[in-house]
Amino acid sequence: MISPTRPLDRLTQGPLTLGVELPLDNDWVRTDRAPSTPFGVPDMRAHAELIGQVDTLGFRAAWLRDVPLFDPAFGDAGQVFELFTYLGYLASHTDNLLLGTAAAVLPLRQPWLVRKAAASVQALSEDRLLLGVASGDRPAEYPLFGEEFTTRGAAFRHAVDVIKGQADDALSDGQAILPAATRPPLLSAGLSQQTPEWIGREMDGWLAYPGTPQDHIRRVTLWRQVAGDKPYVSFIHLNLEDDPHAPVRRHRFGLSSGRLALMEELSAMQDAGVNHIGFHLRRNRRPLTETLEELGREVLPHFS
Template identity: 55%
Template sequence: MTFDKLQNLGFSIGVELPLDNDWSQEGQSKGVKAGRPFGVPDLSLHKERIQLADRLGFSTAWVRDVPLYDPDFGDAAQVFEAFTYLGYLAGVTNKILLGTAAIVLPLRQPWLVKKSANTTAELSHNRLILGVASGDRPSEYPLFGVNYASRGQLFRDAVEVLKDHSNSKLMLGQKIYPEVPKFPIYVAGLAQQSPEWIGGNLDGWLAYPGTPEDHTNRVALWRKVAGSKPYVSFIHLDLVSDVNAPIERQRFGVKTGVNGLIKELESMKAAGVDHIGLHFRKNDRPIEDSMTDIANNVLPIFHQ
């Protein structure tokens, strides 16, 4: 049986790393002064902020897998290599679940992905959610010697390795250590597969950000092919100090106050979403203030 702590939480709220507001006006100004390209966050307080998120009760921390910084995409994510960073985060946090959103399987050797995931699960005391993807940045593939058009088949081949808990392809006597319980494997998007294949072979879906109405339609498809498996998405949040500020829709998220955020999350829950990761890079207020506001006024409503 798959070991999935997130599924047991009911509706929950997490954070997407980096915990920085480098996409806000002030954050961009600071980045220019520091000589950082757009999309490269300030990581000077990354340890303190993830520990704060852990103490405040956010359920999950999500990290991206971005092998190469590409100015055409303008996003270095949290900069650090995903598995290395998760191992570090496992050592400086206690309860928060640790998820990847998502490991680009066609650019990685699947047996080493399995070893890395097992290691992360062991070091974190089974807090890992392994999100995987086929990748969407064509410029990365030539450097890795991988044919972009083959990424769908490479993704299926890697999932087969990850899900083969008997490791049947190993030679007699060979083992992969550490051996850990079956951590859940979620998929970002459809990874060049059919919805039916995804629903039958993966344990959860990492859906792209959207409105509650967008998610209503996507959740209906997910329930049809995957039953009650977790449906996860993200909100790019700019939380303003006025608690009654109305919801202003922005690309991938909202600008609003605490009461508007509660309303948005209630709508997400009603649409059938199981988990929302909050992304703070557009947030104008200090990250610590916004996370504390959410912990005091929002998490108690939704975290049972």
């Protein structure tokens, strides 16, 4: 397999690039949600128009969750659609966006089929896939899929070997997983039950949990020690306020602010060594078309 570099090169042309995390819905704060819709299930009716807007405005990447089983106890259905099916759809409805998974739960998926699905999306999207992977953190899912939660770390390592072509001795003569010309870059969400050293050696990048610039300074330092200059990616749960001068008010995993304070926050993350930030907008109180337009016109030009 050819080593994946092109999507990573595009992701890190910055020094800080910006993206979005799907679903593009502010369902966590909307008051017009249908009473019959459980909390955590977004409204996907406008998803095609919104992803087109994101692509046109010049955001660098769109990131998708992998939520195999909706469980009200966790209150999150992700973007509803199955991960690889939706990636194929998004690839055909966008021209420039990198398409990232944050992250595919490898122990719940057959690894040879993950390899084929990922290679297919990578080929059909013209090398726009960033394959974020994880060991999973929802114990309730594992019995349904016939997998052991306690051994998910070993299952994760085996799946990585398969995706990277390091288990191909299991194939008989002449057998192959097609398309085989390239593989997408692998980025781990958190440590995936592994050591930092293993993640730094085996992964092409790191999806770090949201935090303050001070949090990222500590994490980037660790990442550079084990992984050198490989990409470091994180996310902000953002509520972009109408007043561009509104100060930062922090909440779990992110902040509310006007665009000027947001730009100061992003500059601090850039200084900390963060390569890419994805905006999670489910807490955003303004219409998303309006917020995306402001981010694209007023914030992106200062970074991406």
